[in-house]
Amino acid sequence: MSQVARRRGRTTGFIAGFLVLPLALYLTFVIWPYVQTFGYSFTNWSGQSPTFDFVGLENYSALMDDEVFRGALWHNLLLLVFVPVITILLALFFAFMVNAGGRSGAGGVRGVRGSAFYKIVYFFPQVLSLAILAVLFGAVYRSDEGGLLNGLLSWAGLVDPARPVEWLNDPDLVLWCLLLVVVWHGVGFYLVLFSAAMQSVPRDIYEAALLDGAGRAQTFLRVTLPLLWDSVQTSAVYLGIAAMDMFVLVSTMTSGQFGGGPDHHSEVMATVLMRNFLYFGKSGYACAMGVVMLVLTMILSIVTLRATRRERIEF
């Protein structure tokens, strides 16, 4: 055996040694539960006992008729559109202003005044956990005068203190209220992400654009955005994850067992799943929902990656 081959063999063993444990963990804790879930979705398992019967596709056909689950699916899709779009647009705008929006001073390309400070302020919400956010925004949306929004609005004379706005108890508002929390939480992080990407864009490109007489809007649309496309794409996928989940916020902030209220108007798939799984004792049915969620998210991630594919710009 040659010296090189022996060394290569040793390297392979070395790498394999590193991979065995993670792979085993991954198979045990990620893949195996999926397989089990798939199996349970064909049973009437109650979730509290090891005994159950095989019921075939009954759970799946019941799912088709389940208005609550269909409503939840619709809400997830709405969030899937609005959460990434709003968050990314706001983050891009702020990132551009912080990094390249300023015009005064020699050299041209810089952020607006105080941009370093803004970056810290914007990033701050990201530090808070979702549980803290739920408490924080619970106080903002509180349905009596003690709520921040209601307090401000009634102080300004826009809301009658005897009839405060019941933000999270209003079927027309509740989903948007939740959306705002997610966006508020996310913008800061993506601002920092986009800022980092913008800073890696060579300055001479901006300076050239500036010399050619490009305005802020033109600079942004023709220079910044195309060069940032990779980061935007990644962000869209990550925000998609947040929009498909939403469990923590909905279950803690809205009414009903595991949230979803009022009257199912803020229901997302995860809350319906959990209610059936833990509260109604219909775990087999809940597992069928889990499988549907898995299939949907898989389709969505493929679509997202395909739809945003573009030619890479080298610089």
Added chain:
Amino acid sequence: MGSTGEGLGRRDLIKRSAALGLISVPTMSFLSACASGGEGTTKGPDKGVVSKENPFGLAKGGKLDVVIFKGGFGDDYAKAWEAAFDKKWGTTSSHLATQEIAAKLQPRFNAGNPPDVLNDSGAQMIKIDVLAKGGQLADLTALLDSPSLDDPTRKVRDTLIPGTVEQGSQGGKFVALNYVYTVFGLWYSGKLFKEKGWTEPKTWDEFLAVCAKAKEAGIGGLAHQGKYPYYINVVIMDLIAKKGGLEAMKAIDNLAPNAFEGNPAALAAVEAVYEVVEKGYLMPGTNGLTHTESQTAWNQYKAAFIPSGSWLENEQLKQTPEDFDMKFLPVPVLADSKLPFTAIRAGANEAFVVPEKAANKAGGLEFLRSMLSREWSTLFAQQANSLTVVKDGVDPGVKLRPGTQSAVAAVKAAGADTFNYLYPDWYSEMDSDIQNASNELMAQRIQPKEWIKRAQAAVDKAAKDPNAKNNHRS
């Protein structure tokens, strides 16, 4: 920069792992909960000698695994119990106090290694009907037939307040000892009423009159825990039971096709509650508040009445002003009611169970038997400001707080006129659907007739539950 064409670029790697995350993250946390462990093998512990003092044959010096829901009652009482138990039996108790009953116990039930005693309660409890259906609960009939610790000539069964056994039975088997005796109704501040010169209303018209006076005085008439419509359902359901009598209540529990629809008592009750909403007697914003938020507002004299069970006083201990003088009020009656004003919904809750697969089942049963002694019952009343299901189970020397005191008076006044709904324990989904309808009613998004329709639809849906065959009350 950019990808080099060989291997994965940094951004590609991020993108791909993100795509993988998109698939796995939202589903995984829930699905992994689906994974159940294998069936564990339970090894029987050493057996003690069965005697009158030791009816379950508990072996001395074993282990006892106790899980307590740490909610409004805290867990100090349980620690005191365990210490007393260990001293008597030489056992070593392990104590877990938690609010996450379902999350912590579900894997243990599935794996076949549940605790010996479980206080299954709170918002995240595992539903008793679900546990019983899965054959996970031990039959506690032996406990009922064992001699009482206070008086060995009496059986434990005869020391309990009536209704305890019925309440804890599933499919005809006694599986859950509901330990805390709770009365449900409205609550008010004796101080506020004295100051304003209001008197305790006995009829619904009088109740509305007090609400009107409260509104004039610039405060809300009725506050309720809007985020949890469970509480306003107490008022609605009690009005139905009082107006229509026990038959109306049983019709709902037995899922009668005319439980709500075509039942004049039900419509009258819902219309009565809706009148409070229509006339603007609700405390502003109460529909969206949590239980602590609304109860605290009520403690700050922002509303005259609030519905709740008798745990209210202990729950609000820190927020209640010293001179608040909390008072219990049975739900006032509508005209031509079949039950008197003094009738109350009363029942046992806070379920204590012994799992069928408990390693030390005898220890679990003996623990429950000890709970039903006057000594342990008094210990509980002192630590948790609440009564137990043990008849005269509190030492007369113990001084009670004003709310508990007025609840005790109400229990005495009610005499045999007590009632209790069983559908929330039997049919979780129906309960949840009716709660949703009540939320809509209180927010004025539906009318009483629509509420009746939705409640009946929930009943009809529950009637199709295969479990409905096992549950029937007469």
